[in-house]
Amino acid sequence: MIFAARTKPHRLIPGWLIHFGVFGVFSVALIDSSPIPLPVPGSTDVLILLLGSRGGLPWLLALAGVAGSVLGGYLTWKTGQKGGEAMLERYVSKRYRSWIKRWVKEHGIRTVALAALLPPPIPLLPFLLAAGATGVTRRQLVIALGVARSIRYGIEAALAIVYGHRILHWANKYLAGWSNVILYTFIGLVAAGILFGVWKYRRDQHRAVPADEHPTANAA
Secondary structure, three states: OOOOOOOOOOOOOOHHHHHHHHHHHHHHHHHHOOOOOOOOOOHHHHHHHHHHHHOOOHHHHHHHHHHHHHHHHHHHHHHHHHHOHHHHHHHOOHHHHHHHHHHHHHHOHHHHHHHHHOOOOOOOHHHHHHHHHOOOOHHHHHHHHHHHHHHHHHHHHHHHHHHHHHHHHHHHHHHHHHHHHHHHHHHHHHHHHHHHHHHHHHHHHHHOOOHHHOHHHHHO
8 A cells, every 4th residue: 555544534535546545646647647638627636635635645645746747748748749730730729729839939838837837727738739849848848847736736735734624524525425426427537538538649640641651642
């Protein structure tokens, strides 16, 4: 077990999720910042608050969230770097594409840091792709994501320490009766989101075959 429970398990949080702890936060944060983001925004934030309140090590949970987010963000940045404008066209709607590109070009890592710092519904994926497509360096990306996520998850860890009992009391009072529904709905959404993201990513990669590699181009 990554950390031991200090008190009797609360009804809202299953025992297996408590002991999944640090690794679970790292995994969710990694996926949420990857090219295949979770369909439930703020999943990492909720896990840090609940698991930290439950008796885990809030600062270790926050560190796991930062590490996972930076790694996932790097993968998304790399995708944008390789795919360039084509990746932005596939993953970002036309309505927001030009605005996001302009902001990243003009403000660079500050835009990425702000997107990583703000809570949902602010999406991080478009800004990471734009950072890769517009020339933000790996070092700049890691610094921006690391600092922003450290502030965000650090605040949540502090909230878990100071208000942990109140958070659990409120959650158990209003949500405990729905704990199984909430948990399995979340798991189902995560699984569906990952499968859809993988399918979409593979389809887009297949469509992105350069013209000089296409059979008809070679025949000409």
